[in-house]
Structures are given as structure tokens and as C-alpha cells.
Amino acid sequence: MSLLAVDDLAVRYGPIAALRGVSVAVEEGEFVGVVGPNGAGKSTLLFAITGAVRAEAGSVSFDGQALSGLAPEDIVRRGMALVPEGRELFGELTVEENLRLGATIRRDRGGVEADVRAQMEAFPILAERRRARAEKLSGGEQQMLAVARALMGRPRMLLLDEPSLGLAPLITRQVYETLTGLNREGMTILVVEQNPARIIDVARRVYVLRSGRIARSGPPDILSRREELDEAYFGFDEHGRDA
Amino acid sequence: MTTAIQVIVDALSVGSLYALTALGIGLIFGIMRLINFAHGEFVMIGAYMLMAIVAQYEPLAIIVAMVLVVVLALFSERIAFRPVRNASPTTMLVTSFAVSYFLQYLFVMIYGARPKGFEFLAGLAEPFVIGTIRIPKLNVAIVAVTIVLLAGLALFLTRSRFGVQMRAAALNFRMARLLGVRADRVIAVAFALSGILAGVTAIFITVQGGTLSPGMGVQLALIGFVATIIGGMGSLIGAVLGGYFIGVVTVLLQFGLPLEMRPYREAFVFAAVILVLLARPQGLFRGAEARERV
Numbered sequence: 376m377s378l379l380a381v382d383d384l385a386v387r388y389g390p391i392a393a394l395r396g397v398s399v400a401v402e403e404g405e406f407v408g409v410v411g412p413n414g415a416g417k418s419t420l421l422f423a424i425t426g427a428v429r430a431e432a433g434s435v436s437f438d439g440q441a442l443s444g445l446a447p448e449d450i451v452r453r454g455m456a457l458v459p460e461g462r463e464l465f466g467e468l469t470v471e472e473n474l475r476l477g478a479t480i481r482r483d484r485g486g487v488e489a490d491v492r493a494q495m496e497a498f499p500i501l502a503e504r505r506r507a508r509a510e511k512l513s514g515g516e517q518q519m520l521a522v523a524r525a526l527m528g529r530p531r532m533l534l535l536d537e538p539s540l541g542l543a544p545l546i547t548r549q550v551y552e553t554l555t556g557l558n559r560e561g562m563t564i565l566v567v568e569q570n571p572a573r574i575i576d577v578a579r580r581v582y583v584l585r586s587g588r589i590a591r592s593g594p595p596d597i598l599s600r601r602e603e604l605d606e607a608y609f610g611f612d613e614h615g616r617d618a
Numbered sequence: 619m620t621t622a623i624q625v626i627v628d629a630l631s632v633g634s635l636y637a638l639t640a641l642g643i644g645l646i647f648g649i650m651r652l653i654n655f656a657h658g659e660f661v662m663i664g665a666y667m668l669m670a671i672v673a674q675y676e677p678l679a680i681i682v683a684m685v686l687v688v689v690l691a692l693f694s695e696r697i698a699f700r701p702v703r704n705a706s707p708t709t710m711l712v713t714s715f716a717v718s719y720f721l722q723y724l725f726v727m728i729y730g731a732r733p734k735g736f737e738f739l740a741g742l743a744e745p746f747v748i749g750t751i752r753i754p755k756l757n758v759a760i761v762a763v764t765i766v767l768l769a770g771l772a773l774f775l776t777r778s779r780f781g782v783q784m785r786a787a788a789l790n791f792r793m794a795r796l797l798g799v800r801a802d803r804v805i806a807v808a809f810a811l812s813g814i815l816a817g818v819t820a821i822f823i824t825v826q827g828g829t830l831s832p833g834m835g836v837q838l839a840l841i842g843f844v845a846t847i848i849g850g851m852g853s854l855i856g857a858v859l860g861g862y863f864i865g866v867v868t869v870l871l872q873f874g875l876p877l878e879m880r881p882y883r884e885a886f887v888f889a890a891v892i893l894v895l896l897a898r899p900q901g902l903f904r905g906a907e908a909r910e911r912v
């Protein structure tokens with residue numbers, strides 16, 4: 376049984392169908408990528424899984440339990456943490472406040488303190504700038520803080536939306552090294568990227584999302600076959616409306 | 619010199635009442651983008667509750683009235699504002715007008731529309747006399763209590779875990795929820811805090827004015843709202859400073875305007891507000907880093 380099972384999920388923003396029957400499965404311990412052009416519905420997929428956007432039809436289950444109708448604050452308690460596009464840090468709060476907010480769902484004070492220290496050791500820049508406003512960090516540092524904040528909730532699964540957005544190639548590589556490291560330690564990861572090159576080397580399986588549907592899925596090398604990818608990306612219609 | 623000190627104390631105490639009101643409105647706006655015009659009615663009802671209970675014992679009246687206003691604030695959130703929480707800002711605004719009018723006319727039905735004289739904590743009307751300076755004890759009490767409340771709120775918002783969660787929710791409600799911050803709880807606490815602020819305002823307005831009427835909260839809520847705009851909507855410190863700004867302008871106009879112009883004081887206050895907004899549409903105290911929430 377898959378840890379995360381998304382089945383025939385449909386989401387609509389008013390008259391616009393953002394997702395039209397998307398099915399995705401992620402096994403425990405897997406590193407799965409979802410790629411697709413701008414506007415394909417990648418962010419919507421992650422928001423629908425985490426309850427921030429309400430689905431019109433279909434179902435999401437995590438660890439065998441249905442999540443439909445649950446609020447985001449309840450879904451995160453089941454063990455899923457989202458690092459959204461653009462990181463969405465609380466810019467006016469300090470680095471440490473942001474980090475501790477990641478532990479909102481936890482009751483074990485001692486464990487939280489230990490994890491704050493552990494995250495600050497893993498990302499020394501966070502210890503250095505702990506009293507600085509989060510918005511004062513560089514893009515790469517902000518991405519590290521966003522990942523560390525998500526980890527503070529001790530999730531079983533991490534969902535990331537374009538973690539490389541706006542980052543220099545070197546920093547992007549660092550971010551992905553962190554993610555593969557986490558995955559090696561057993562963390563299940565679902566990452567969404569616009570640029571397939573980012574995840575071709577790290578993901579075990581990929582889905583290609585286009586116009587709110589899964590156009591392809593399989594091992595990452597489907598992304599390196601040029602003509603298939605072109606068709607998946609630019610198929611008949613790239614604007615989310617069926618031809 | 620004497621006059622200057624009296625004007626300053628006056629400005630501070632009027633500004634404190636406006637700041638408390640602006641803060642009550644700003645707390646809720648920050649978290650759910652609702653402009654709660656019914657805040658004025660929370661104050662009005664607090665004042666009537668003081669009158670209804672005072673026969674027994676003044677401190678008891680204060681406690682019971684405060685509790686009732688907090689309950690009223692929570693109740694109005696539960697039955698009126700929660701159902702429209704995800705609706706457009708316009709719908710929420712209209713809802714707050716509906717709650718405001720409903721409560722006003724409920725009290726017209728119960729107590730009648732005519733103002734009622736009501737003396738409460740009469741001892742506060744007497745002044746401290748230092749040489750030639752006479753400062754009403756009430757003004758000192760207002761400023762002191764406001765400072766204590768502001769300090770307490772600031773400590774709560776910066777030092778307590780739940781306070782930080784509230785600030786996070788005000789900055790980015792969806793992200794806060796994605797981290798596990800409970801939407802219902804944060805909003806309920808914001809309404810409860812706003813009820814406490816309304817209750818305290820009710821006590822001081824009652825002592826100061828000596829008359830109650832169902833419409834007494836309307837102008838206050840309007841000024842509180844304007845103060846939050848001047849302060850830069852969404853900033854709590856801005857709301858407080860905006861309240862003091864309007865208080866200072868009001869008292870200076872009261873002091874400086876020729877006698878026959880004083881009845882039109884509010885017109886000048888709001889003219890000043892318009893000037894401020896023409897010069898700084900984002901509010902007086904909003905820094906460059908503040909952005910619109912998408």
C-alpha cells in the first residue's frame with residue numbers, strides 16, 4: 376500500500392479546471408518528482424494534497440487513511456509537511472521563530488529543543504542568524520530555513536514545490552543534496568519542478584503533469600527522451616484547456 | 619506651561635482610548651481581513667452591562683461586564699463571522715455592519731434610544747492637583763491601564779508560543795495553517811482579546827462621558843478603523859500609533875480652534891486624515907518591507 380495515494384483528483388478555480396483527474400502514488404521511502412510546464416497544476420496538486428485547496432472530486436489518502444475534508448492543520452498532524460513555492464517564510468518573524476513554528480503540532484518540549492539545536496547544527500547559517508528577520512536571509516538560506524521548518528514537525532513525508540526557484544545552480548545543488556540525504560535516511564519525498572533537469576538525477580520515479588492531467592509517468596529517464604518530453608510539455612494545448 | 623501639560627495629558631488619554639479601539643479592530647483585521655465595525659457595539663454593550671450590574675458592587679460590575687463583552691465577541695464570531703470567513707472582504711464588511719446595526723437596535727429595543735445618564739467610578743473624576751496643574755485621575759488611569767495592556771499584549775505576542783502563532787497567522791494565514799496553527803483557535807483568541815480591549819474601553823468611556831446611548835460606539839469604531847488605516851492596515855503597532863495620532867490631533871484642535879468652530883472639530887480631524895492618506899496612502903507607520911498579502 377502506498378504511503379500517499381492520490382486518486383482521480385479534480386480541482387477547479389471557478390470556471391477553470393486546474394486538475395482533472397490526477398492519480399499519483401508515492402511509496403514509503405521513495406523520492407518522486409512531478410514535472411510540468413507553468414500552469415500545469417503542480418502547485419495546485421500539492422495544495423490539494425495538504426488541504427489548503429479543496430478538491431472537487433477524487434480522493435487523497437495518507438498511510439491508508441482518507442484525508443478528504445480535513446483542514447490543513449489536521450493533515451499536517453498526520454505526518455505530511457509542505458515547503459511551498461516561494462518558501463512562504465514569515466518574513467517579519469525571526470529565523471528562530473520561523474523554525475519553532477514548524478514544531479507547532481508537537482507537544483514534546485524537550486524533543487523540540489533538541490531538534491532546534493539539531494537543525495541549527497545541520498544548517499549553521501540558521502544559528503548565526505537566529506535573531507535576524509527571515510526576510511533578511513539570502514534566497515538559498517531562506518530555502519534551507521523553509522526545509523528545516525518543515526522538518527521541525529517530524530513529518531514522515533516532505534512535499535516541496537519548486538525548491539530551486541530563484542536559486543543559483545550551486546545553491547540548487549546544495550538544496551538537492553540535502554533532500555537526497557534526507558531521503559537516504561528514510562524520508563519520503565515528493566518534489567515538484569518546472570525544470571526536469573533538476574530532478575532527473577535524484578528522483579526514482581517521475582510524473583509529467585500537463586494541463587491538469589498526468590501525461591506520462593515512469594522512471595526518470597523518460598525525461599531524457601527529448602521527443603517524448605516535448606510532446607508531454609507542449610502536447611496539443613499548453614494552457615490547461617482541452618483541445 | 620500648565621496648559622501645555624494639561625493638553626499633553628488630555629491628548630494621551632484620548633489617544634489611548636482610540637489606540638485601544640484601533641488595536642481591537644486591527645487584531646481581527648490582521649488575521650482574517652475582516653473590518654469589524656461591530657467593535658463599537660462591543661464597547662456600547664460593555665457600558666450598558668456596567669449600568670445593569672453596578673447596583674451591586676463596582677468591581678464586580680467591571681468583571682462581569684468584561685466577561686460578557688468577551689463572550690459576546692466570541693459568540694458573534696461563531697454565529698456571524700465564521701460562516702463568511704472564506705467569503706470576499708466585501709461580504710465580511712457587510713456582515714460586520716449587519717452585526718453592528720443588529721446590536722444597536724437590539725439595545726434600542728431594550729433600553730430605548732434616548733441617552734441615559736450613568737455615573738460610574740465617580741472618584742476618578744476628581745483631579746490630582748500639583749501646584750497649579752490639575753490632572754483628572756481618570757486621564758492618568760486611562761494612560762496607565764493602556765500602557766499595561768499594550769505591554770501585556772506585546773509580551774504575549776512576542777514571548778508566548780501561541781502569540782507567535784498568532785503573528786504568523788496574521789502574516790500568512792494559509793502557511794500558518796499548513797504548519798498546524800489551528801485557524802478556529804487563533805481567530806477565537808483574536809476576538810477574545812478584542813473583547814477585552816472593548817471592555818476596558820467601555821469602562822473608561824462610561825466614566826468619562828457619563829451618558830450611555832445605543833449609538834455611542836459608532837463614532838468610536840469609525841475612529842478606530844481610521845486609525846488602523848493611518849497606521850497602515852495589518853500593522854498592530856501602526857494601529858496603536860494611528861490611534862494616538864488621531865487623539866493628539868483631536869485634542870490640539872479642541873484646544874486651538876476658535877470657540878465657534880469647535881462643534882465641527884471632527885470635520886477637521888477627518889480632513890487631517892485625508893491629508894495624511896493623500897501624502898502616504900500606505901499609512902504613516904508602514905515600512906517599505908510591508909507588502910500586500912496575495
